Every structure is written in C-alpha cells, then in structure tokens.
Amino acid sequence: xxxxxxxxxxxxxxxxxxxxxxxxxxxxxxxxxxxxxxxxxxxxxxxxxxxxxxxxxxxxxxxxxxxxxxxxxxxxxxxxxxxxxxxxxxxxxxxxxxxxxxxxxxxxxxxxxxxxxxxxxxxxxxxxxxxxxxxxxxxxxxxxxxxxxxxxxxxxxxxxxxxxxx
Numbered sequence: 001x002x003x004x005x006x007x008x009x010x011x012x013x014x015x016x017x018x019x020x021x022x023x024x025x026x027x028x029x030x031x032x033x034x035x036x037x038x039x040x041x042x043x044x045x046x047x048x049x050x051x052x053x054x055x056x057x058x059x060x061x062x063x064x065x066x067x068x069x070x071x072x073x074x075x076x077x078x079x080x081x082x083x084x085x086x087x088x089x090x091x092x093x094x095x096x097x098x099x100x101x102x103x104x105x106x107x108x109x110x111x112x113x114x115x116x117x118x119x120x121x122x123x124x125x126x127x128x129x130x131x132x133x134x135x136x137x138x139x140x141x142x143x144x145x146x147x148x149x150x151x152x153x154x155x156x157x158x159x160x161x162x163x164x165x166x
Contacts, residue, residue, distance in 0.1 A: 007057060011051070012051045013051045017142070018044050023043045026086075035078055045088070048074065049129030068114075069114040088108065091109070097109070112131045129141075
C-alpha cells in the first residue's frame with residue numbers, strides 16, 4: 001500500500017533572528033515532560049521568516065497555496081536526549097492554511113496579511129518579511145552581504161543549525 005505524505009514543501013529565503021530571553025517568559029509554553037534547551041546557559045527564542053514553495057497537500061498542488069510567507073516565533077526544548085522546537089505563534093497569509101495547521105497539527109497559527117521583499121544592491125542583500133496585525137504592519141528585516149560565508153564554529157548559529165535544522 002502506497003502512503004502519500006500529507007504535506008510537503010520547500011523552505012526558501014529564510015531569515016532568522018535569535019534573541020536571549022528570560023527563561024521564565026517561556027514557562028507557560030513549555031510542554032509537559034520537556035526542559036528548555038539552553039546554549040551556554042542562555043535561553044533563546046527565534047523569529048523566523050521564510051517562503052513555503054512548491055507546497056503540496058497529499059502530493060497535489062492547491063491553487064493559491066503553492067507559495068506563501070510564514071513568520072514564526074519559536075524556542076527550543078529537550079526531552080532526554082531528544083531536541084525539539086516549540087512554536088509560540090505562526091503567522092500565514094491565508095485562512096485555509098491556518099485551519100489545516102490547527103486541525104491536523106495542533107499548531108498555534110494565525111492569519112494576517114503578509115508581504116516579503118528580497119532586494120539586492122551591489123554586494124548587499126536586504127530581506128524583509130512583513131505582517132499586519134491590529135491594523136499595524138510589523139516586520140523582520142536584515143541587511144547583509146550577498147556573499148555566503150560559513151557559519152562560525154562554536155556559534156549560536158552553528159548550534160541551532162546543527163540541532164534543529166540539520
């Protein structure tokens with residue numbers, strides 16, 4: 001019997017900002033049986049913006065839902081030797097996406113108007129993900145060199161990449 005994956009997609013044009021926060025801020029979100037996964041005794045949350053591309057539901061492309069933005073706020077946990085991610089909020093631009101994610105995965109999604117922009121200027125790349133909640137636009141934006149460089153050994157970025165993205 002052939003099984004079809006429920007949801008498949010590519011994550012592209014990722015922008016991630018990591019912030020050190022007080023551990024007590026995350027207590028209300030900590031799943032039973034898990035502990036915060038600290039890096040050098042510091043607790044991090046990440047704000048992540050990206051594009052879902054080539055999205056398929058049970059192998060089929062759903063019109064108007066193949067490419068869309070998502071911004072999420074997350075933190076990191078452990079249960080024994082296993083590591084995981086807990087989402088505080090995930091924002092998507094279409095109500096159908098929110099309903100499927102809440103119903104099938106139990107994820108804390110909300111729907112909001114969204115936009116994104118990737119702009120090159122010489123050797124710089126500016127990345128911007130925006131969402132409107134409460135009548136006000138919010139954004140995650142960064143400007144960096146458009147030349148790729150290795151993730152520094154021993155850095156927070158290496159830790160998060162190896163343990164949660166790799």
